[in-house]
Amino acid sequence: MAKDKETASKTAGKRPGKSMAIMIVCGVLGFIVAALPTVVVLLVGMIPTIVAYIIDLTPGRYAARCVAGLNIAGVVPFLNRLWSSTNDLPGAIAVVTDVYAWLAFYLASGVGWALFISLPSFVASFKTYSAKRKANALRERLEELVREWGDDITGNKPGDVEGGDRAADAPDSASAGSKPAPA
């Protein structure tokens, strides 16, 4: 019975998602019909991004993101040209058949790919170098601590640098008493 309730609540939860998807699909279809020239330019111009998205296996799809930003930078001037002219399907076809437009789309995407490939290794080298320096500083601190407090702070067998032969008992109980006299 509890299971039934769970299933019912699951289906009830799915329903608004489904209708949302239908609404989005309807919206996209409406947009395609209403702005077909723009859609044609975007679809053709963003092919490098779509390809990058498909082949990108990095977690978070950073390759696609790098390509997408610069790809859009390559497409936007041509969209502006379309919208500044007749903004119809022949105008869109004129753009997508323009060789310079294709050059712009792919050149920008290429820059995106170059950024994706070169920047991480540069950043990693920098961070590794900085981490190495930090680790060395920490190692010096560790040695300093061991010198000051002995080996037992390392969690290994106690063997103090100097006071390794400390007696088993500390001056604890004896000192609990009152001082014999005010200093």
Added chain:
Amino acid sequence: MTEAADTSAPGPEEIDGENEIVLADRYRILPNSPLPEMGMPGSKAYTARDLKNPNEQVFARICEPNVFPRVEVMVQLKNMREAYTVIPEDWGPIYWPATGERCFAIIFRRPEGGALMPSLTAGIPKIDPEILIKTVLSPALVTLSVFERKKITHRAIRPDNIFKTAVEGAGCLFGDCVSVPPSWGQSTIFETIESSMAPLWARGRGTISDDIYALGASLLILGIGKCTVSSMNERDLLNAKVDQGSFGALLNGDVVPGRLREPIRGMLSDDPMDRWTLEDLTQWAAGTLRRTARPIREYKTDRPVKFRDKDYRNTRTLAQAYGVHWKQAASQMKTKAFDTWLQRGLSDTELVEDLTDLIAASAGGEDDASASKLVTRVCALLDPEGPLRYKGLSAMPDGLGYALSHAFEQDDKDTVGLVTEMIHKGLASDWFELKIAKGRSDLTLESKTFKRLQQFVRQSGPGYGVERVLYELNPFLPCRSPMLKSSYVYSLRDLLPAIDRYVAQNGGMKKFVDRHIAAFVGSRIKGSIDSQLAALEHSAGVSVSAKIGMTGMLAKVQYEHQNQMTPHLTTRLAAELEPAISKFQSKTLRQKVREKIDQAAQEGNLMEIYHTLSNKNLQQKDNKGHARAKRQYTEAQREIGRLESAEFQEEARRTGWKIAAGISLVIGVVTTVGVFSW
């Protein structure tokens, strides 16, 4: 203790010239000039010179190493000029060449005349009763009245210890009573029956009534000109006293001088309640004696009781026999025959009732412990004035201190054990309680003292136990630590110099935590040292904390005597306490502490050493620092691991991608905004 006595300087330095010893920079003692006529058991007399006042005739008594003088009485006597007694002028430990160690010396002004009787075996012409009253009894009454007021007793009154003065017919002087413990060497002739039942080292300081008894016996001997019982052994004399009464026994058939018969009989009464008091004697001397009848305790039994094949007709002698053969006594007490004897043999119904209840109450216990306790209590009821009897040991409760010190000196472990048991089981305090219940309210303090001692005996750690009892009961007993035995340290003032000297001579101490030193300090020091003693309690004296506790105790002594620096001791101590310094975990702190300790050791400053090693704040700081360092170490290690891990490399690459994606996005947005706005 006299201020003039030089006790801090090392012994041999006191020798001034050849065979001469100087006490307190004033009295020169000549070891080669003994005065046998002035000597007494436990203390020999020697010629002495008063360097400040050469005309003064003085002599010195040197106490034997194992015999301890009554310093507390000397302090009182010093300013008691109105008493007719030999007054100690000065005293203190000195180096004595004959023994090779420090002995206690006492300087007395020499009596101008000789003793009234050279010895008890010697006969003298009978002294006229009137002269006796004038020259002996009257000054004795003055002296004993002063003694009673000061709550001290003489306990050495006998004819050979009473001296004439230069002026014919003037009052005689009582001799020395401070060189040896009370009643030390005093014959049974001059001791009451109850006191004679205890060995001479366990008779205690007694009361003024004991002195009156001794005075009575002395008057009797002087009156008849001889001691009629001098040839009798102690046991026979005691038995004779019990059977015939002291008066009859000492008279031994002779005739007592007419006028003195009444007071001597009164002074020699064997019942302390009936014995004449100072008031009685004063009234008698003034001719105004009005003595009311006092209840007399009857010790004689109606019927004899057989014990160990001997018939006893007196509860005192029975108690004495029971005290010696306590196991057989305990068995007899539980028999039907004994119960029958109680009902028929004793006329005192209250006593019978008390004894019956006591025996009935102990019916369950068959072991030695309950048997010994039963015998002790029965003996206390049968002979309430007698000594405390426990497992064969007889001692007056106020003589337990002397008994204990004697047992320690003789290395008599059995007696030490018995005294400890007596106090531990509360038998001594019970004895006083019984007396208080019978009207002796003046014994309340003693009862409380023994209850306090019971607490000390219950604790076994250094500073407590039987050693503490020894020093509590003997406030001027020198420290009996084997290290200090030859130094005669009877005051805290002498302790640190003596220890320092010992360390200098021997290169160290055999046992730093010494039970005798701990108990000696515990009993003599002002204020509490419980915390220091607690540190010694569970460590058997070998651990560092015990050594620090002992240091703290000696530091307290140093605080009381600020000028006594002990460089030899502290230097040795610094080495002994090295583990305590090493216990500090921080190297820097350790270094600082070590420097401080070394500095204090060079100065001989025990207080500084103790303060440094017992500084709680320093330890807390060290512990906190250690915990923090441990935490920092772990965190740093973890951070190094993270920085050198593959994950960190991956993370760096991912960061690169994020930056690249960010740059790309910014370019896209800037371009879009630029294109459309342009």
